[in-house]
Amino acid sequence: MSATSSAGPVLEVDEMRVTFATDAGAVKAVDGASFQVERGRTLGIVGESGCGKSVTAMTILGLTRAPNATISGRITYEGSDLAQMSDEDLRAVRGGGISMIFQDPLTSLHPFYKVGRQLVEAIQVHQPLDHDQARARALELLGLVGIPDAHRRIDEYPHEFSGGMRQRVMIAMALSNEPAVLIADEPTTALDVTTQAQILALLERLQSELGMAVVLITHDLGVVAEVADDVLVMYAGRVVEAGTVDQLFYDPQHPYTWGLLGSLARVDKRTQRLSQISGQPPSLISAPEGCHFRPRCPHEFGKCKSVPPLAPTAADDHRDRCWLSLERKRDLRQLADGRIGLEEPK
Amino acid sequence: MARYITRRVLWSIAMLGIVSAVVFAIFYVLPSADPATLRAGRSATPAQIEIIRESLCLDDPMPVQFVDYMKGIFTPLETCSGKGPLDFGNSIFQNNEPVLDIILDRLPATFLLVTGAVILWIAIAIPVGIISAVRQRSLLDRTTMITSLVFISAPVFWLGLVALYLFAQDVGLIPIFPGIGSYNTSDNLLARAGSLLLPWFVLAAATAAIYARYIRSQMLDVMTEDYIRTARAKGLSERTVVLRHGFRSAVTPVITLLGLDVGTLLAGNAILTETVFNIPGVGSEVAGAIGSSDLPLIQGIVLFGAFFIVIFNLIVDVLYAYLDPRVRYE
Numbered sequence: 001m002s003a004t005s006s007a008g009p010v011l012e013v014d015e016m017r018v019t020f021a022t023d024a025g026a027v028k029a030v031d032g033a034s035f036q037v038e039r040g041r042t043l044g045i046v047g048e049s050g051c052g053k054s055v056t057a058m059t060i061l062g063l064t065r066a067p068n069a070t071i072s073g074r075i076t077y078e079g080s081d082l083a084q085m086s087d088e089d090l091r092a093v094r095g096g097g098i099s100m101i102f103q104d105p106l107t108s109l110h111p112f113y114k115v116g117r118q119l120v121e122a123i124q125v126h127q128p129l130d131h132d133q134a135r136a137r138a139l140e141l142l143g144l145v146g147i148p149d150a151h152r153r154i155d156e157y158p159h160e161f162s163g164g165m166r167q168r169v170m171i172a173m174a175l176s177n178e179p180a181v182l183i184a185d186e187p188t189t190a191l192d193v194t195t196q197a198q199i200l201a202l203l204e205r206l207q208s209e210l211g212m213a214v215v216l217i218t219h220d221l222g223v224v225a226e227v228a229d230d231v232l233v234m235y236a237g238r239v240v241e242a243g244t245v246d247q248l249f250y251d252p253q254h255p256y257t258w259g260l261l262g263s264l265a266r267v268d269k270r271t272q273r274l275s276q277i278s279g280q281p282p283s284l285i286s287a288p289e290g291c292h293f294r295p296r297c298p299h300e301f302g303k304c305k306s307v308p309p310l311a312p313t314a315a316d317d318h319r320d321r322c323w324l325s326l327e328r329k330r331d332l333r334q335l336a337d338g339r340i341g342l343e344e345p346k
Numbered sequence: 347m348a349r350y351i352t353r354r355v356l357w358s359i360a361m362l363g364i365v366s367a368v369v370f371a372i373f374y375v376l377p378s379a380d381p382a383t384l385r386a387g388r389s390a391t392p393a394q395i396e397i398i399r400e401s402l403c404l405d406d407p408m409p410v411q412f413v414d415y416m417k418g419i420f421t422p423l424e425t426c427s428g429k430g431p432l433d434f435g436n437s438i439f440q441n442n443e444p445v446l447d448i449i450l451d452r453l454p455a456t457f458l459l460v461t462g463a464v465i466l467w468i469a470i471a472i473p474v475g476i477i478s479a480v481r482q483r484s485l486l487d488r489t490t491m492i493t494s495l496v497f498i499s500a501p502v503f504w505l506g507l508v509a510l511y512l513f514a515q516d517v518g519l520i521p522i523f524p525g526i527g528s529y530n531t532s533d534n535l536l537a538r539a540g541s542l543l544l545p546w547f548v549l550a551a552a553t554a555a556i557y558a559r560y561i562r563s564q565m566l567d568v569m570t571e572d573y574i575r576t577a578r579a580k581g582l583s584e585r586t587v588v589l590r591h592g593f594r595s596a597v598t599p600v601i602t603l604l605g606l607d608v609g610t611l612l613a614g615n616a617i618l619t620e621t622v623f624n625i626p627g628v629g630s631e632v633a634g635a636i637g638s639s640d641l642p643l644i645q646g647i648v649l650f651g652a653f654f655i656v657i658f659n660l661i662v663d664v665l666y667a668y669l670d671p672r673v674r675y676e
Contacts, residue, residue: 063578087584095581102579107572110591111672112598122580157671173580 009036010213011060011098011181016073016083018052018059020066025285029055029064031237032073034310037181037213037230044228044245045217046260048281052237053217057183059083060215061098062090077181096126099174103186105166109158115142115169116154119176126177141172146202164195168202175206182207183215188223200227221264225249233257236282236292239310243318253313253320255342256293258333262341275341291321298344299324299332347674350667358660363416365652370415373645375408385438385641402435403427419649434646439638445646449628453612455529456627458538459619460611462546464604467554472593474554475561480588482566491562494555506548506622513544527624542625549619553607560603564596571595598669602662609658613651 018030030052037043045053058064060075060082075082077097082090094100102108110118119138123129129137135154142150145168158166167187174182184203188196204227207214216228224231224245231248233241233256241254252258262275279296288294290305297304303323310321313329322329335341374381382399383390399405403414403426414425418433427435434445474494478487497505512518514525524532528541568574569592577591578584617629624630628647635643667673 058575061579063575091581091583093581094579100579102572102576104572108576110573110577110595112594112670121582125581159672170576173576 009038010077011215012036012074012076013056013060014074014076016056016059016075017071018055018064019070021068021070022285027284028237028287029284030059033232033234033239034073035230035232035239035242037215039180039213040207040211041229042207042214042216042227043230043232044224045215045232045234046219046221046224047234048219050281050284051234052284053234054185056234057100057185057215057217060183061094061100062087063100092126095122095174095179096177097179098181098183099177099179100183100185101167101170101174101187104190105163105170106158106190108170109166111158114155114157115161119154119169119173122173123176137176138172141176142169144175144206145169145172147172162195163191164198167191167195167199171199171202171206175210178210179212181213181215183217185217186219187216189218189220196223203227221260233260236287237284238292238321240293240322241320242310243315243320247315247318251314251318252333252340253318253326253329254293254322255297255299255324255329255333257320258340259296259342262335262339262343275335275339275343277342291323298342299328347667350674351664354660354663358656361656361659362653363420365656366416366419366649367412369645369649369652370412372648373641374411374415380404381641384639387438387639398438401427434649435642437635437640437643439640440643445643448631448643449646449650452626452628452631455538455625456612456614456616456620456629458535459542459545459549459616459625459627460608462539462542463549463553463611463616464608466546467550467557468604470550470554471557471561474558476565476588476593478558479562479565479569487562490558494558497551497555498559500552502548502552502618503622505551506545506619509544509548510622526622529623529625545619545623545625548622549611549616557600557603561596561600564599565592568592568595598666601665601669605658605662605665606655609655610651612658613654614647 013036014034016030016033017028020027020029033052033056035043045056047053055064059071062082062085064071065087071083073083077093082093085093109115116135116138119141120131120134123134123137127134139150139154142154147153147165147168153161158169161169171187187203188199191199200223203214203216206212216223218224228245231243231245232239233248233254235256241248241252241257248257249261252261256277259275259277263277265274277296282288282292282295290307291297291300294300294304301323308321308323310319312319313326314320324332333340333342335343377384380395382395382402382404385398385402386395403411406414406426414427417423418425418428418430418435421430423430425433427433432446434449436442436444437448440448474490478484478490481487510517510525513520513523515521515523515528516525518525523544524541529538532538532541569588574587574591577587582591612628614628614632616627617633619625620627620629621633628651632644632647634640635647
């Protein structure tokens, strides 16, 4: 909508599809995901394990490329389509314009190399600095992510760091070339709750200082509520709802989102019981035809056998993939005690 | 690091003592027959047996014999039968020559054979292992893995004979390599190395195949690690990802295997290759000693071999700590 290119999205994903050929059949890991992120904003991608959110993130950087993978769609970054780029060209983007941090900081750093060396390596791939300059930059980065005593710790091995400190090292590494987009794939899942809060606060601070766009992948709605500006809810390879964080929490449109919200434990309200989503997510090899959520949805009706489009219903920038009418949804999502949840209609 | 190494060294010294004691038990305590009769050979007279009994001090009580034996190996002290250290006694069938002298005389040939073979098999196994892992299920991968299976299955003595039949200068169809016994007629290092070309290939073939498969499976494992994904996400070239991040991790367990293999080969495990090619090494010496029941010589070689294995184990442990920083802080 904006006329100036500078205010437009820095990364735009359009109809991304990723299919893996396996012995058991074709796994449709991502089935048409579209989204965009802008500088200074955080997009949260939520969903259960196996819903395709990590594959989506890794595909942006071509990390899912494999002989058995079929990838289609457009991934536009700085005017070029990353999906069509050669591995060679894509390497300049990886860790450069777009960088990534992963779920498990315990296994994501090479156990045999000192932290400093791994940082220097990341810096030198993209910047023409000699070793001393790169090391100075590495020290600066370790300071930036809040690692105390950095000049000593730079010569330590990953196993000498705690989980939270290792994730800080990963973040420092991801920031080493001042990326425009930072993709964080479950960055706090492997950490304990207090460390989690510190890492999230760090990410928020760095984002406001450096003005990056952040794509935050998580299964934790609490994390989304805390840091995301926009949210994408994924289910079984498809985006089922997309909107701002407020739209999603206060006016959720898709029954799956209701289910996610209903299963959130809250400390401020005492509820009789948490509502839950019965059943299991479908296999991505033989997902049900039509709406993928149909077998678990108590509000299913005839129309659900055909795939609903991801279309705006409640607002222009609030899209969802459900056949129910706006009025029906607002009626059905309300539980007896006033909360939002997914339950059998009375 | 220093503490780790000290601990390893002390443990290795203890190991040497334990191994020596076990060898003593095998050669002096466990045999039901009289050790002197066993050593005297098949057609010895009672007088000869008596001489051996005296020279080995077999009339002393067992504990005294044991202390004497250990003194002879580990200390520079006089013992009943000779003077240490590393006194393994004298050979019975080789003019009463000290066993240690015989072993030291045979060691260079074995050493040269093993060194060449190790270099060869490493030089083959590393590239084959890496490439077949990176190009898994490619034609190259399948070809090298099937070839390696052939070499693993082929017995060394058979492979040696085939190699001689095909390539040896004396009996071969395509006489391009020096043949049987050429080592004995070579008078300088270069000629000896030349005479060992064929044995090197034969000894290295099966091991190279095993190592290639091992490195391949290690690489396949390592390349699925999270830190490999991190390395790719950094924007490193695939070459750097494979070699600096993948191979660096995959090679560590290979070092362990290599240390043990080199140890056992130096200890006489190259017996088949040495026998087929008539190389005067420790392996062919032990074959001869077993043939003539030269017990002191067998015992000496067994002990010496065990020492090699213990020492190479120590080298591996120290190397491991150098290669894997996590080991140092155990």
